[in-house]
Amino acid sequence: MTSTRIPFNRVGITGGELDLLAQAVASGYLAGDGTMARECERLLQAVTGSARVLLTPSCTSALEIAATLAGIKPGDEVVLPSFTFVSTANAFVLRGARPVFADVLPATLGLDPASVEACVTPRTRAVAVVHYAGVACEMDELVEICGGAEAHLIEDNAHGLFGTYRGRPLGSLGALATLSFHETKNISCGEGGALLVNDAALIERAEIIREKGTDRSKFFRGLVDKYTWVDIGSSHLPSELQAAFLLAQLRASTEIQADRMRIWNRYRSALAGWARRVGAVLPTVPADRQHPAHLFYVLMPDVDARDRMIRWLGEHDIQSVFHYVPLHLSPMGQSFGGRPGMLPVTESISERLLRLPLFRGLTDSEQDRVIDSVLAFPSAA
Numbered sequence: 001m002t003s004t005r006i007p008f009n010r011v012g013i014t015g016g017e018l019d020l021l022a023q024a025v026a027s028g029y030l031a032g033d034g035t036m037a038r039e040c041e042r043l044l045q046a047v048t049g050s051a052r053v054l055l056t057p058s059c060t061s062a063l064e065i066a067a068t069l070a071g072i073k074p075g076d077e078v079v080l081p082s083f084t085f086v087s088t089a090n091a092f093v094l095r096g097a098r099p100v101f102a103d104v105l106p107a108t109l110g111l112d113p114a115s116v117e118a119c120v121t122p123r124t125r126a127v128a129v130v131h132y133a134g135v136a137c138e139m140d141e142l143v144e145i146c147g148g149a150e151a152h153l154i155e156d157n158a159h160g161l162f163g164t165y166r167g168r169p170l171g172s173l174g175a176l177a178t179l180s181f182h183e184t185k186n187i188s189c190g191e192g193g194a195l196l197v198n199d200a201a202l203i204e205r206a207e208i209i210r211e212k213g214t215d216r217s218k219f220f221r222g223l224v225d226k227y228t229w230v231d232i233g234s235s236h237l238p239s240e241l242q243a244a245f246l247l248a249q250l251r252a253s254t255e256i257q258a259d260r261m262r263i264w265n266r267y268r269s270a271l272a273g274w275a276r277r278v279g280a281v282l283p284t285v286p287a288d289r290q291h292p293a294h295l296f297y298v299l300m301p302d303v304d305a306r307d308r309m310i311r312w313l314g315e316h317d318i319q320s321v322f323h324y325v326p327l328h329l330s331p332m333g334q335s336f337g338g339r340p341g342m343l344p345v346t347e348s349i350s351e352r353l354l355r356l357p358l359f360r361g362l363t364d365s366e367q368d369r370v371i372d373s374v375l376a377f378p379s380a381a
């Protein structure tokens, strides 16, 4: 009997996308900041409580706006995890900063405040935190460190829409935060993102940087009679077509989240006993935070077991993936002083982590196949 391959991710279509795309086409307006984009921003504002939400073409471009808004300049240092996607670092490097890589905590895989504190110098201009898997970092401690260092706190919240920390939404805890709507994210439009501006004093400049350095947003609100070049900036607006797709997903977010949470909880309860027996570790979510069921990972005992598990699942037609290659060990990271052995937790988890298929529409029988294959993994080589 041949089985169908279970991919690591499949874009969950809600059913409303084509209708809204057709409406956008019929409206004759396809550029940025159309009515559907505004509706997306309003819905995101309701979730995050941010003073201003601006849709962007990606989380990467939102991070780049954030770096410009934070006034990053050559010679500045930005503290960030090495265990993250390259954009968290590149956004600041593009403005001339030196990334300083801090280690993460083994429980949440989020920044370790003690490691951040050790990285802070008089040149530290910002700290970028990543809520890995949408599980919040130790935000109270990190806010305090940033306050003491007079550094901007920027949340790379690519994973964490709908997550909370001590009752507060992720994305509302730094002066600036970013979201991703890439196709692997809970809410997606293929490629997409948003900048969350929580410090109201930054809103006007955020709008300008996003609009190619012009005051076009003010012009559209009737506040100036023509628009012109007033600052640096770039093209950071998604089209109304992306907004239409995203709006359908946001309107279905309750169902999407319920589905993902059910799948996540099923993995957790089915694999807990196995993990204890073989010395694997499943995600930890501290009691004072809620996660958005963005991803389900397993930390295997060592790199050999992790690589064998990925191959084993592949032989059973199941795609599982690993990430992140630590940034401090990448060629660029090493050019900024990264060396093996510098960040022991990051180096250990990145060798041991694998992600299981998790997407809306993963059926119970597909998930049972994944679970049964993990349980049948021959733990000794």
Ligand SMILES: Cc1ncc(COP(=O)(O)O)c(C=O)c1O
Binding pocket: 058, 059, 060, 061, 084, 085, 087, 088, 130, 156, 158, 159, 179, 180, 181, 182, 192, 193
């Ligand atoms: C932590 C983190 N930050 C930023 C990004 C970049 O997101 P995007 O693809 O929307 O630019 C990703 C991508 O997955 C990510 O995992």
